[in-house]
Every structure is written in structure tokens, then in C-alpha cells.
Amino acid sequence: MRAAVYYPPDSIRVEDLPVPKIGDGEILLKVRACGVCGTDVLKVTRALPKKPVVLGHELVGDVVEVGQGVQKFKVGDRLVVAHHVPCGQCHYCRHGNHSMCRHFKETNLDPGGFAEYLRIPAEHVEQTAFRVPAGLSDDEGLFTEPLSCCVRNVRRARLMPGDFAVVVGMGSIGLMMVQLLKLIPTQVLALDLFEERLELAKRLGADFTLRGDSPDIAAFIAEHTEGRRADIVVFTAGGGRVFQSAFAWVRDGGALNLFASLSDKPVEVSLDALYHHEITVFSSYSPSPEDLVEAHRLLCEKKVQVAPLVTHHVGLERLRESIDWITAQQAMKVIVNP
Ligand SMILES: [Zn+2]
Ligand SMILES: [Zn+2]
The missing domain is CATH 3.40.50.720 (NAD(P)-binding Rossmann-like Domain)
Structure with missing residues (x-):
């Protein structure tokens, strides 16, 4: 599959990576759209990741395969998934600091949204994945994660x-x-x-x-x-x-x-x-699971308009370029369609 891989300090190359293999309770998603987040921009412009990585975490995709035991979703469902899952039990979580939970920081989607396919681990399937209803476009649905950060x-x-x-x-x-x-x-x-x-x-x-x-x-x-x-x-x-x-x-x-x-x-x-x-x-930085639920509800009920925030759609090849547009404030929300 094709994926946009960030190489520190400053390049993004479109490469051929193996399609992730899924296990029990997991889902394989074919990415339809992935928004470029301000934190993706910051990671690239400040060269924060120290090794090659596929960025992108504001995504909507189609379920193309489900692992043993997945009850919530089926092949053909269109989902939006957030990338981090808090443990819910540690000192940070009990104080409402879910985004500082060590487990939250370690969990992630595999490899990242700027790729054709994505493996959704079991705990994400259970806690951070939502079906996108027919009335919501891909562009709107993928705002669930960034909107949830604002909700919190x-x-x-x-x-x-x-x-x-x-x-x-x-x-x-x-x-x-x-x-x-x-x-x-x-x-x-x-x-x-x-x-x-x-x-x-x-x-x-x-x-x-x-x-x-x-x-x-x-x-x-x-x-x-x-x-x-x-x-x-x-x-x-x-x-x-x-x-x-x-x-x-x-x-x-x-x-x-x-x-x-x-x-x-x-x-x-x-x-x-x-x-x-x-x-x-x-x-305030990232959301808690309850904020994701609330953001998804606000989008489904059209209480918050996000379509007017989208200024560009690009393929994987133009991801690096689009980061420059955002930095120069020539673009607002850029959406990558892998
Ligand atoms: Zn983000
Ligand atoms: Zn925790």
C-alpha cells in the first residue's frame, strides 16, 4: 500500500509499505480521508519525531476486514477513529488528565492516517471508533477528533x-x-x-x-x-x-x-x-473518551459547522507541500485523500 512517511528533519516520501495484518478484536480500515492537524505541522516544522513515522490521526475510512470477536462494526461500515486511548484507571485518568495518561501516549493507530490502510487495535475499536452516519460527509466526520479537543x-x-x-x-x-x-x-x-x-x-x-x-x-x-x-x-x-x-x-x-x-x-x-x-x-491538549462522544454528537446533530473550514484536498504526494501552505496561512484545513 502507499503511505506518506515522514523522515526527520524535513522530508515526506510516498513509499510502498505492507498492508497491516490484523489480529483478534482488530479492524482493517481503508482510509478515505485524513485531515492535517496543527500537531502534524508542528512535528514536521520542528522536526519532533526522531525516527521515520507515518503521521495523520483525523481520519475516516471503510471497514474492509474485521478480526475474531469484533461485535461493534462490520465490513462496509464507515468509521471515524481517534488515535489515543487512555487507561481510565491511573492517577492521571482519575484526575481527568486523560491526555497525560502514559497508556494514552503509547497507544496509536498503525501506521497512521496518511496511508491507504490502517490497523485499528482492539481497544480503539471499543473506545475511540464511531460509525459515520449517511448525513455526515468524510470531511465532516473526520473533525470528530479535533472538535473533541476543543470540547474538552x-x-x-x-x-x-x-x-x-x-x-x-x-x-x-x-x-x-x-x-x-x-x-x-x-x-x-x-x-x-x-x-x-x-x-x-x-x-x-x-x-x-x-x-x-x-x-x-x-x-x-x-x-x-x-x-x-x-x-x-x-x-x-x-x-x-x-x-x-x-x-x-x-x-x-x-x-x-x-x-x-x-x-x-x-x-x-x-x-x-x-x-x-x-x-x-x-x-488543554487532547480529549477524553467522553469528549469524543460529545464531539461526534455535535457533528451528527449539525450543531457545529466544519465543512466551511476545509480549504484543500490533496493526494499523499502533496502532503509536505500542504504543510507549507498551512504554515504560511494560505490553507486552513487540508484533507489528504490517500
Ligand atoms: Zn490533532
Ligand atoms: Zn490512565
């Missing part, structure tokens, strides 16, 4: 209806975050440097939009919150400088929420401001 983030933010949220970065993650915040509903100010992304944010429910480099952001937020400022600033993009600016955007007792690695360099912040204003800094 918004859940952890503990916001109340009527709160004021600022979302930095209107890429595909930011645009999903806006829609989830509107389900609470909070008021949402969307920030980005591109006019067309701000337009899309408006169309998907953002109450207000401003350019991310506008000098008026702090005053705008104060004006719309009776001078209190925002309950939360969600960073899906931006750098250390934007993070520093956000101290002027967030209210006393509010939260700065990292949903992206804004910088691989240290960023100076005022501990005095954090302390005296009781500002919480929290991050």
Missing part, C-alpha cells in the same frame, strides 16, 4: 452564559472554538490578521471581530464588559507578545487559556499581575 477545552473553562470570551486565531481550531462558545452561549470576540477569516468567524457565530494587531482591543473589550474585561482569552494561535498583551484584556479572576504552543522560547510574564489579579493560566 471549553468544558474545562467552566464559563457561564453571557460571559465574554476572546478567541485568538481563526484557523480551523479557532473557528470550532467560536461555535462551541456560542453554544453556552458566551459573547465572542474573534481576533485574526486575515479579513476573510474574520468574515468566516462572523458567519459561524462570532459576535465581534477585530484585527489581532489592532491597538483598540483592550478598549473594545472593556467597553463591552462594563469595564470588567474578558472572562477568558483562548489562544489557538499567536506568539509570546500576544500572550503578554492579553493581560490587559482579561478580567480579575479570569483565565488565559493556551490551546496552542505559542512559542518554544521563554515568555516573560508578570507573576505579580497573575497573583494580585487571580488570573488562571491553563492549557
Whole structure:
């Protein structure tokens, strides 16, 4: 089968790999579509994997073979599958830190979504695979995993209806975050440097939009919150400088929420401001199984629109190139059809 193999530090080659063999309780999936995630981009641009690997974990495919004992699915089913499974019992899992569970980090699909075929291990079959209903396209279905990451983030933010949220970065993650915040509903100010992304944010429910480099952001937020400022600033993009600016955007007792690695360099912040204003800094990374269920439900019930976030479809050969488009912000969600 054909697969796009990443070789550190910077190349992706389409190669012929053996089709994975499945065992009891496992499924062989023929990949229909796999989204390029921000973490795939980061892995390639920062050369994070130290050995060759097939990336890709936002995928939809058809079941072409089932192992002994598989009850949940049958040949011909169209599935979306997430790549990590928490153990549910360790210290991390019991504290709701499923994405920090050691088992979670070790589990994966074989070899990865940027390939023609994929082996789904038994515990993924049981816990992270969902049938994609006829009303949901491949493109929509594969958003189950990235949307579930956003669902967990918004859940952890503990916001109340009527709160004021600022979302930095209107890429595909930011645009999903806006829609989830509107389900609470909070008021949402969307920030980005591109006019067309701000337009899309408006169309998907953002109450207000401003350019991310506008000098008026702090005053705008104060004006719309009776001078209190925002309950939360969600960073899906931006750098250390934007993070520093956000101290002027967030209210006393509010939260700065990292949903992206804004910088691989240290960023100076005022501990005095954090302390005296009781500002919480929290991050969120991957989902728990319950967030996957919730994200799948939201997509099936069309509560979150994801089709407008897709800008490109490519074959395996153009995966490396598409990562450059995403880095240069010329593409939003790129979907690979192996
Ligand atoms: Zn992802
Ligand atoms: Zn665990």
C-alpha cells in the first residue's frame, strides 16, 4: 500500500509499505480521508519525531476486514477513529488528565492516517471508533477528533452564559472554538490578521471581530464588559507578545487559556499581575473518551459547522507541500485523500 512517511528533519516520501495484518478484536480500515492537524505541522516544522513515522490521526475510512470477536462494526461500515486511548484507571485518568495518561501516549493507530490502510487495535475499536452516519460527509466526520479537543477545552473553562470570551486565531481550531462558545452561549470576540477569516468567524457565530494587531482591543473589550474585561482569552494561535498583551484584556479572576504552543522560547510574564489579579493560566491538549462522544454528537446533530473550514484536498504526494501552505496561512484545513 502507499503511505506518506515522514523522515526527520524535513522530508515526506510516498513509499510502498505492507498492508497491516490484523489480529483478534482488530479492524482493517481503508482510509478515505485524513485531515492535517496543527500537531502534524508542528512535528514536521520542528522536526519532533526522531525516527521515520507515518503521521495523520483525523481520519475516516471503510471497514474492509474485521478480526475474531469484533461485535461493534462490520465490513462496509464507515468509521471515524481517534488515535489515543487512555487507561481510565491511573492517577492521571482519575484526575481527568486523560491526555497525560502514559497508556494514552503509547497507544496509536498503525501506521497512521496518511496511508491507504490502517490497523485499528482492539481497544480503539471499543473506545475511540464511531460509525459515520449517511448525513455526515468524510470531511465532516473526520473533525470528530479535533472538535473533541476543543470540547474538552471549553468544558474545562467552566464559563457561564453571557460571559465574554476572546478567541485568538481563526484557523480551523479557532473557528470550532467560536461555535462551541456560542453554544453556552458566551459573547465572542474573534481576533485574526486575515479579513476573510474574520468574515468566516462572523458567519459561524462570532459576535465581534477585530484585527489581532489592532491597538483598540483592550478598549473594545472593556467597553463591552462594563469595564470588567474578558472572562477568558483562548489562544489557538499567536506568539509570546500576544500572550503578554492579553493581560490587559482579561478580567480579575479570569483565565488565559493556551490551546496552542505559542512559542518554544521563554515568555516573560508578570507573576505579580497573575497573583494580585487571580488570573488562571491553563492549557488543554487532547480529549477524553467522553469528549469524543460529545464531539461526534455535535457533528451528527449539525450543531457545529466544519465543512466551511476545509480549504484543500490533496493526494499523499502533496502532503509536505500542504504543510507549507498551512504554515504560511494560505490553507486552513487540508484533507489528504490517500
Ligand atoms: Zn490533532
Ligand atoms: Zn490512565
